[in-house]
Amino acid sequence: xxxxxxxxxxxxxxxxxxxxxxxxxxxxxxxxxxxxxxxxxxxxxxxxxxxxxxxxxxxxxxxxxxxxxxxxxxxxxxxxxxxxxxxxxxxxxxxxxxxxxxxxxxxxxxxxxxxxxxxxxxxxxxxxxxxxxxxxxxxxxxxxxxxxxxxxxxxxxxxxxxxxxxxxxxxxxxxxxxxxxxxxxxxxxxxxxxxxxxxxxxxxxxxxxxxxxxxxxxxxxxxxxxxxxxxxxx
Amino acid sequence: xxxxxxxxxxxxxxxxxxxxxxxxxxxxxxxxxxxxxxxxxxxxxxxxxxxxxxxxxxxxxxxxxxxxxxxxxxxxxxxxxxxxxxxxxxxxxxxxxxxxxxxxxxxxxxxxxxxxxxxxxxxxxxxxxxxxxxxxxxxxxxxxxxxxxxxxxxxxxxxxxxxxxxxxxxxxxxxxxxxxxxxxxxxxxxxxxxxxxxxxxxxxxxxxxxxxxxxxxxxxxxxxxxxxxxxxxxxxxxxxxxxxxxxxxxxxxxxxxxxxxxxxxxxxxxxxxxxxxxxxxxxxxxxxxx
Numbered sequence: 001x002x003x004x005x006x007x008x009x010x011x012x013x014x015x016x017x018x019x020x021x022x023x024x025x026x027x028x029x030x031x032x033x034x035x036x037x038x039x040x041x042x043x044x045x046x047x048x049x050x051x052x053x054x055x056x057x058x059x060x061x062x063x064x065x066x067x068x069x070x071x072x073x074x075x076x077x078x079x080x081x082x083x084x085x086x087x088x089x090x091x092x093x094x095x096x097x098x099x100x101x102x103x104x105x106x107x108x109x110x111x112x113x114x115x116x117x118x119x120x121x122x123x124x125x126x127x128x129x130x131x132x133x134x135x136x137x138x139x140x141x142x143x144x145x146x147x148x149x150x151x152x153x154x155x156x157x158x159x160x161x162x163x164x165x166x167x168x169x170x171x172x173x174x175x176x177x178x179x180x181x182x183x184x185x186x187x188x189x190x191x192x193x194x195x196x197x198x199x200x201x202x203x204x205x206x207x208x209x210x211x212x213x214x215x216x217x218x219x220x221x222x223x224x225x226x227x228x229x230x231x232x233x234x
Numbered sequence: 235x236x237x238x239x240x241x242x243x244x245x246x247x248x249x250x251x252x253x254x255x256x257x258x259x260x261x262x263x264x265x266x267x268x269x270x271x272x273x274x275x276x277x278x279x280x281x282x283x284x285x286x287x288x289x290x291x292x293x294x295x296x297x298x299x300x301x302x303x304x305x306x307x308x309x310x311x312x313x314x315x316x317x318x319x320x321x322x323x324x325x326x327x328x329x330x331x332x333x334x335x336x337x338x339x340x341x342x343x344x345x346x347x348x349x350x351x352x353x354x355x356x357x358x359x360x361x362x363x364x365x366x367x368x369x370x371x372x373x374x375x376x377x378x379x380x381x382x383x384x385x386x387x388x389x390x391x392x393x394x395x396x397x398x399x400x401x402x403x404x405x406x407x408x409x410x411x412x413x414x415x416x417x418x419x420x421x422x423x424x425x426x427x428x429x430x431x432x433x434x435x436x437x438x439x440x441x442x443x444x445x446x447x448x449x450x451x452x453x454x455x456x457x458x459x460x461x462x463x464x465x466x467x468x469x470x471x472x473x474x475x476x477x478x479x480x481x482x483x484x485x486x487x488x489x490x491x492x493x494x495x496x497x498x499x500x501x502x503x504x505x506x507x508x509x510x511x512x513x514x515x516x517x518x519x520x521x522x523x524x
Contacts, residue, residue: 002336002337002339003306003310003336005336006333006337009329009332009336010333013322013329013333014322014324017324068322071320072320072322072333074287075314075316075319076334076337077286077309077310077312077313077314077337077338078306078309079286079304079305079306079309080304081304082306222304223289223304227287227288228282228287228288
């Protein structure tokens with residue numbers, strides 16, 4: 001347990017500055033938007049979104065996390081398995097905290113904009129799904145979405161670390177060509193319709209299930225994780 | 235408690251290169267070992283195998299009969315301070331020590347404070363504000379405070395000035411005096427460390443070529459001087475490591491137990507190791523007045 005705390009400490013020291021910078025920039029731009037709307041009025045409503053920046057931040061953080069704790073954790077004698085568990089639990093907690101902070105910011109600003117009748121609106125991607133929303137549902141959905149994207153980047157960073165840049169591009173290329181690029185394929189329409197009709201619990205469950213599967217898979221291969229780039233997998 | 239480190243690595247390959255071969259030795263607690271080898275001799279690979287950073291596929295590395303690879307119970311007993319030890323640039327001294335304290339159950343804050351005072355490091359100093367020597371001092375502080383029964387230092391004095399090097403050796407001797415530690419110092423600069431090292435492990439091209447106490451090495455190796463005509467019985471000795479001719483005078487470095495009484499001068503350890511790993515007898519002729 002103590003070494004898990006060590007991994008969490010490494011990660012919290014690593015991301016505390018970038019987190020602070022990220023939220024400062026996000027809040028600064030929101031305040032700037034409010035000032036523009038108040039002092040330089042223009043016809044129409046200024047639209048903002050805060051989920052996507054947080055998602056991007058978590059994707060970047062998730063991608064960096066593994067390498068950081070592998071480098072520093074292993075140098076202090078932490079096992080690959082504990083490094084992996086430490087990083088995954090940290091990622092989960094970070095997604096949850098980010099969802100809480102995001103929703104507090106989102107709700108506060110939305111309430112403030114509404115009561116002050118400022119012509120600025122903050123969108124939430126969850127509103128695109130056909131579900132009744134409240135603070136708790138927003139929070140749960142945010143957590144599931146953040147967790148899902150952070151998990152993807154986390155796993156990709158492990159694959160990149162393990163097999164290198166070119167093989168990773170190869171795998172992503174095949175994935176893009178076969179799954180993502182055929183945009184006219186009916187499965188995209190079906191998925192869109194399913195998201196639109198699904199209850200929030202179904203959406204949350206699906207996203208969390210995908211995250212759990214993504215994060216569980218490498219757990220069984222932690223002993224094979226190489227620490228040094230020229231090392232043959234154990 | 236006493237500890238015993240068994241290393242038996244018949245072969246370890248990096249891609250196509252065989253980085254280690256025919257390695258077999260045992261280390262016991264209460265001794266300071268020196269690990270010497272030229273660049274690319276396999277010292278770092280060996281230390282990484284011992285500390286579980288690399289998995290030994292052929293053979294084994296065991297601390298009290300347990301493998302360190304992915305074994306937390308063993309890894310918490312080994313503290314490996316690497317050359318340019320990874321320290322995140324935004325960490326403060328206190329952060330680095332706090333992180334390290336989580337990984338070593340016998341961590342001593344008292345020793346950490348003593349080391350910080352000795353190395354003149356301030357708690358609030360950030361890694362990116364440190365000189366190379368300060369970073370080394372911080373890494374050494376971690377090693378010395380870890381309380382781990384196996385301490386491994388790779389080029390421990392890299393970047394330290396003479397005064398700090400002396401202070402480090404003093405602190406290391408304090409740790410050694412506890413008597414229950416296996417201490418391994420890997421270095422290129424054997425001259426300075428020979429005062430502290432009790433036993434030497436020498437690697438050459440990934441192979442273990444020597445594991446012996448410094449005393450034994452000094453006993454059976456030395457220089458014999460004399461005119462070429464007066465040394466006919468030694469000239470063809472098969473244990474000559476180095477032959478230096480200065481005008482009519484000849485100086486031979488010989489590793490031969492039977493000649494202990496004949497040696498004029500003790501061997502210089504650095505010279506001995508260089509000749510030992512040269513692969514052939516060193517020949518040098520210096521002309522008088524040169």
